[in-house]
Amino acid sequence: MSSMANFQPLYKQVYELLTARLVSGQWKASAPIPSEMALAKELGVSQGTVRKALNQMVAEQLLERQQGKGTFVAEHTQESSLFRFFRLREPHGESLIPRTQVLSSLRRAAKKNEREIFSLDSNEQVVELRRLRFLKDTPIICEKVIQPLSIFPDIDKEPQLPNSLYTLYQEKYGISIVSVNDELRAHTLPSEFAELLELPVGAPVLAVERASKHIDGRVVELSYAYCNTERFVYSVQHK
Amino acid sequence: MSSMANFQPLYKQVYELLTARLVSGQWKASAPIPSEMALAKELGVSQGTVRKALNQMVAEQLLERQQGKGTFVAEHTQESSLFRFFRLREPHGESLIPRTQVLSSLRRAAKKNEREIFSLDSNEQVVELRRLRFLKDTPIICEKVIQPLSIFPDIDKEPQLPNSLYTLYQEKYGISIVSVNDELRAHTLPSEFAELLELPVGAPVLAVERASKHIDGRVVELSYAYCNTERFVYSVQHK
DNA sequence: CAGTGGTCTAGACCACCTT
């Protein structure tokens, strides 16, 4: 080799390759991926090296392994994905499953900041979706979701949106949300949302601005949510 | 062995043992801990098994490793520990170092919920500390910290509290905060804090209720903070 | 130079699942 400047550990190269395969969608969520031995033989590395790459992917929750059965693409199914990033719960209590009602959906040109965040061309369109979420039949969150049409073609034509959008993203568009970045503020409730949340105008609400990232690192969804935190809290565990 | 019911992988036993050593404080933060080879020989296991235990501790940010130099107790020093759990920053920007001013400190009997959370006897005392934190010379957070005296003897006698309490906990009391659990709400600002935060009574503020845990899993500190989020946001990254 | 951690391999044995 002419230079060591591009040196990458073998296990990392394997990790990159396998992650690319996962992203490309060539592994079905229902069947196990090839075994350690099969991958090692195919790639010409030792089983231990494949194992190290696979374990890193497990740590990032891209894969799940079961002794004796095999290694599987992590299923970000309804409930688990809802729980994974949805952080509202009863004080000191458990997570709850929210119910969701779609309020409206419209296409419009992307704004300047959206074009920057999503890396869009100047005339591209996005879908702006408004939803109301309920916990225990109480309206608790009013949210606005921004989706680029170039990433989610005709998503506004979907007949019925599931409770968890991330499931739809994965199944219909091959987009796996692996990390989200939330910025939280306290706001006074804007008048346009007061009736929906059954709160007086000016009541304090938690404003959550979220950017969601696909496996490849691109931001593919933005959302802005106003949460009533009278009876529920946003919970964070740092380790 | 008479039964396999208590089977634990070797590396996990090593992990437990080394974590216990770390907690006991017998490793100085300045000097490297024994090398992989030395630990492997002492414990009668292979170097690879020691490595697996050490790498797990690195993943939990209990240790830090540097190629060629050695393995060190993670320094939760001023800046790094402040950044680790302190989540207020400029929108879309970097973390900032807060300045801190102590307002008051008093001893009192533990309340019922505090006795439960800290596992205290019925007549034990706690210290209630009030502080004001500044970002860029703007008062931004008013907080109340609860510390059990049985865990932090005479902490209210400390002549000068550092900007980061966690540093003091580690150096003087052998308490390492390894995880915190925050519950966030939007509140209206109570009148007692309005003047301190230079905000009108009733302004929306972010209320953060935090429980901090020592390595052994015990909650050793509670804090209640009111944050002005007009110019700064509480940032969370989920992976 | 010797000592440290980082990577990579090969092989053994175990526990678990399916057939």
Place this chain on the structure above:
DNA sequence: AGGTGGTCTAGACCACTGC
């Protein structure tokens, strides 16, 4: 029984650090 992942070992070589 045969295949899977999980653990453990031993040894080789590399990269970085400090003397």
